[in-house]
Every structure is written in structure tokens, then in C-alpha cells.
Amino acid sequence: MERRIRVLVAKPGLDGHDRGAKIVARALRDAGMEVIYTGLHQTAEMIVETAIQEDVDVVGLSLLSGAHMTLFIDVTKLLKEKGMEDVLVVGGGIIPEEDAPKLKKAGVAGVFGPGTHCGDIVDFIKKNVKR
Amino acid sequence: MKDISSKVLEGDPRAIARLITLAENNDPVAASAMKDIHPHTGHAHVIGITGVMGSGKSTLISELTRVYRKQGKKVGIVAIDPTSPFSGGALLGDRIRMMELAMDEGVFIRSLGTRGMLGGLASAVYDVVEIFDASGKDVIFVETVGVGQAEVDIIKIADTTLVVMVPGLGDSIQTLKAGIMEIADIYVVNKADREGVEQTMAEVQSLVDISCSDKARKIPILQTVSKEKKGIVELVDEIEKHKKLLEKTKKFEAHRRIRYEAELVEIIRKRLMNLVFDESKFKDKVESLIDKISCKEVDPYTAADEILGKILK
Numbered sequence: 001m002e003r004r005i006r007v008l009v010a011k012p013g014l015d016g017h018d019r020g021a022k023i024v025a026r027a028l029r030d031a032g033m034e035v036i037y038t039g040l041h042q043t044a045e046m047i048v049e050t051a052i053q054e055d056v057d058v059v060g061l062s063l064l065s066g067a068h069m070t071l072f073i074d075v076t077k078l079l080k081e082k083g084m085e086d087v088l089v090v091g092g093g094i095i096p097e098e099d100a101p102k103l104k105k106a107g108v109a110g111v112f113g114p115g116t117h118c119g120d121i122v123d124f125i126k127k128n129v130k131r
Numbered sequence: 132m133k134d135i136s137s138k139v140l141e142g143d144p145r146a147i148a149r150l151i152t153l154a155e156n157n158d159p160v161a162a163s164a165m166k167d168i169h170p171h172t173g174h175a176h177v178i179g180i181t182g183v184m185g186s187g188k189s190t191l192i193s194e195l196t197r198v199y200r201k202q203g204k205k206v207g208i209v210a211i212d213p214t215s216p217f218s219g220g221a222l223l224g225d226r227i228r229m230m231e232l233a234m235d236e237g238v239f240i241r242s243l244g245t246r247g248m249l250g251g252l253a254s255a256v257y258d259v260v261e262i263f264d265a266s267g268k269d270v271i272f273v274e275t276v277g278v279g280q281a282e283v284d285i286i287k288i289a290d291t292t293l294v295v296m297v298p299g300l301g302d303s304i305q306t307l308k309a310g311i312m313e314i315a316d317i318y319v320v321n322k323a324d325r326e327g328v329e330q331t332m333a334e335v336q337s338l339v340d341i342s343c344s345d346k347a348r349k350i351p352i353l354q355t356v357s358k359e360k361k362g363i364v365e366l367v368d369e370i371e372k373h374k375k376l377l378e379k380t381k382k383f384e385a386h387r388r389i390r391y392e393a394e395l396v397e398i399i400r401k402r403l404m405n406l407v408f409d410e411s412k413f414k415d416k417v418e419s420l421i422d423k424i425s426c427k428e429v430d431p432y433t434a435a436d437e438i439l440g441k442i443l444k
Contacts, residue, residue: 003156004155004156004219004220004244004246006152025222026222028220029215029218029220029221029222030215030218030220031218031220032218032219032220033220034214034220034221034223034242034244035220035221035222035223036223036224036226036242037222037223037224037226037227038226038227038230038233039226039227039230041230042230042233043234045234046230046233046234049233049234050226050233050240052144052145052148053144053147053148053239053240053241054148054241054242055145055148055149055151055152
């Protein structure tokens, strides 16, 4: 059996900055993961539907507009509704430090702000992937 | 796991998605579920889409799917992108061009990495087609990786093969004479609003004129502009015409037979490779033979005889 970690990298909401998401996607690929990248302007429903069809182990969310407290949590709620608690959710972008604990409580297991090393994200995923 | 196969037959998206993963990972559970679903396959029309990088395959599939959805047909899409030979990872980005389909329950999209397969396909693609077919999809699109000249395995799996080209390749069409230019059931010149479309049409036409001499059917060449939805309905008509021709001439069965042969060969290949390189009883033997080949104690052919002899014993 040859398992490979599958990750969905998604940009919820309306901000159009995906440089960070693309760099992380590439770093995960170089760490041997299969990364599905879906482009900009995704709704929580689209992200969860894609996560189902692609049967991913991890959903990585990137957001720079400040709407993370709404949109990240919409995704974790919807995943739970669909019975997909075994999917690891991580998030990154411009996220104030005080928001991180609240996000973690809502099911975003890892929160990575500006300055994070790609290697740290890779390690976190490898260590915490649930399946 | 009777459970997963019966859920796949009901069209349950999570079961479909999970079974595909198991098949990709060569999990024994997949083999048993695939056995259960096989009697329920054979209904879907498999359409292969191939062409050079950037020719617009994903966008074209997205537009074709919208037409089929208006006809009430259920659609499965397999989009294949290359796996890195170094890291084993892959960046699967075909969905970016299919965003409009994301919330349509009648469409199931799955991205696959090639995971070491050559020929433009992924090893699990046969399984995915069977799974989509059994789950009630009427039309299945298989999108190959962006191809060069020799990635022609798509014809082993598709009932109808579309080769997508774009204007501006210039003389390079000449170099494509062999390989992918021989496998089309329909040629598509996409991005036909671009400069040089007349020249591309003429070049493809001349190829068709030469290669069609011994065939009953003249291969059609269609122009599309996916982004403006031009030529899409006409292309679907042409695909359906080809399907009817296959049915009338009993070629459908012949196509299916080719696919099953390719699938069987792939399963045997995977199992044999697994036996030789992964199973503990042979692995040490194989390693030591490679060492012996390196220091010229044994030659590769003798080593192969020895390994195969042990397996076939």
C-alpha cells in the first residue's frame, strides 16, 4: 500500500492574493504530498464539496482580508456537519495572534501567520494528519 | 466491505471518493469492492481529452459538461496531472478551470497524480472509470496530462478521443504527425479566436486528408473558443455522432475489450512489481542481485531470470 497525504489548498472569500497559498502548495508538493489547488473566491460550501470529492486528509485555508473568523469557522462547521471530523484543518494568512486560540477552539488545528517557515507547516501536517 | 460498494452503486459521493483513494493506494479493500461493482458497469460513454499543455483541456471539459448537464446527464471527470519524480508529490490544478461545476450535484470531479505512470494517464484511472460508471454517471471525461508526442494511452480507455490543439503551434504540428496526431476521433482547434487559426486548420486538414484514406470516416475538425462558449454545442453534437457510429458498427464492444485488456495488464503489472520489490521475501534477494550486477558478478538478464524463476515456481 502506498498512501500519500492529500491536501486541499483553498482561498475562501474575496481577497485576490494567492502568492502565499501557491508557495505553500508547492512546498507541500515538494514534501511528497498531493496538493489540490482550486483557485480564488471559494465559498465554504465549494471547499467542503471539493474536500469530499477529492477525499483529502487535510484542508489548508488561506485568507488575507481579515474575514478568517467567519470563513474559516464556516468551513470547520460544514465539515463537521458532513461528518468529516477526520479531516485536519489548518489556516494561514494575516491572522492576529489573539484570534489563533479562538480558531483552534473552532477546529482550525494549526494557524500559521506571516513569517512561518514552510517546513513548519509540512511538519505540522505530517504529525497531525488523522488518517 | 460490502458496504462501500453498495454505497458506490447508490451514487454516494463520499463512498465514491473513498473507494478511489483505496484503489489509488492499492489497498486490498479496493480489490474486493471493485469485484462487486464490475457487473454494474458498461453504461457510461467515456470521452478522452488530450492535447499539449495550455491547450485549454480543463476549460473545454467544463463547458462540455455544462451542455451535458442541460441534457440531464450525470458527469464524472478524471483530471490527471504529473507527479514529481523526485518528491512523489503533485500539484493538481485542473479544478481551477472547473470552478463553476463545484456545486453541481450531478458532477463529480477527481484529480489524480500520475504516480510514476507514463503514457499520460494515472495507474488508477481504470478503477476511477469503473467506479464512476457503476455509480451511475452517463458521461465520463478523462483529461490526460499535457502531452507531447508519445502519450497515447488515452485510446485504451476512451470510447471517443478528442485531440485539442491551439493556433500558433506553427510547424510543431508537423512534428506531431506521429503519436497523438494519429489517435483522434475528433480534432478540436481551441482558442480559435487567436491569430493563425486558418493555418492550424489547414495543417490539421492536410494530416486528416492523408491519414483518412483507409478509413470509412473522415475525422472532423472543429473550432472552439471555450471562454466565449463558442462551438461547444456543435462539439457535443459531433461527440454524440461518434457515439452513435460506435453503436451502429458494434465498435463499442471492441473498445471495451481494449480497455479491459489494458486494465488487466495494469493490475498484473502492479501485482508483479509489488511482489518483486515490496514483499519482504524477495526484497533482499533483489537488492543483493542489484549489488552483484553493479560489480559485474551477474548480468541483468540472468538476474531477471532468477527473480522470475522464483516467482513462477
